[in-house]
Amino acid sequence: MSTTTDASMQLIRNATILVDVGDTTFLVDPIFAAPGENPPVPNSPNDRRNPLVPMPAVDLSYDAVVVTHRHPDHWDEAAIEELEASLPLFCQPEEADAFADEGFTDVRPVDDNTSFEGVTLHRTPGRHGHGQLAAEMGPVSGFVFEGEETVYVAGDTIWYEPTAETLAQFDPDMIVLNGGEAQFEQGKPITMGIEDISAVRDATDGTIVVVHMEAINHCLLTRDELRSATADVHVPDDGEQISL
Secondary structure: OOOOOOEEEEEEOOOOEEEEEEEEEEEOOOOOOOOEOOOOOOOOOOOOOOOOOOOOOOOOOOOOOOOOOOOOOOHHHHHHHOOOOOOOEEEEEHHHHHHHOOOOEEEEEEEEEEEEOOOOEEEEEEOOOOHHHHOOOOOOOEEEEOOOOEEEOOOOOOHHHHHHHHHHHHOEEEEEEEEEOOOOOOOOOOOHHHHHHHHHHHHOOEEEEEOOOOOOOOOOOOOOHHHHHHOOOOOOOOEEEEOO
């Protein structure tokens, strides 16, 4: 594992983050809507409109965009309107045509891995829930950003064997997990809760950062609950940066 300090992440809101590896910055899963501009996630335990909180006052500068999947809490109309159409946009192969249809002109589907500005991007598997519900949620991905340091953005997934395999394969310096324990009215959670995050903690000595909390109506696990239940895990506030 690298001992240099060129990698960092900054939480913007929910799963929207900036990932810095060397001199290259990636904007991941942008949602730019104002509070309440988007509808609630359907079939949820409450009907609060999304996002629940405003964007923090941060400098949003980046070299490329990465979208783990197109669910509306990871990609929204406000982002489509605000992002430059010519920006390099990395995504799952299954969703490339949808971005092109929205007018983006440099869409780069990642089958396995690709390179950009000195960083290798590896697409990694995810399971967005349990059983049949996970299948219905459609394909989701994580991404490993490999440069002098390695950052693993797990995406919307629970803890399962491929997550452990990704940690073993890449030995990342930093791991960004989507917490919140997102929940529908039926079925098990579809993103990580305390047990999932603790399992990741047991599987790696990398720096763990948990995002995807307190911004979308179906994410029920709070930051304070997670901080109280876990050790040696970073739970940033919106706008906060975590560096290696």
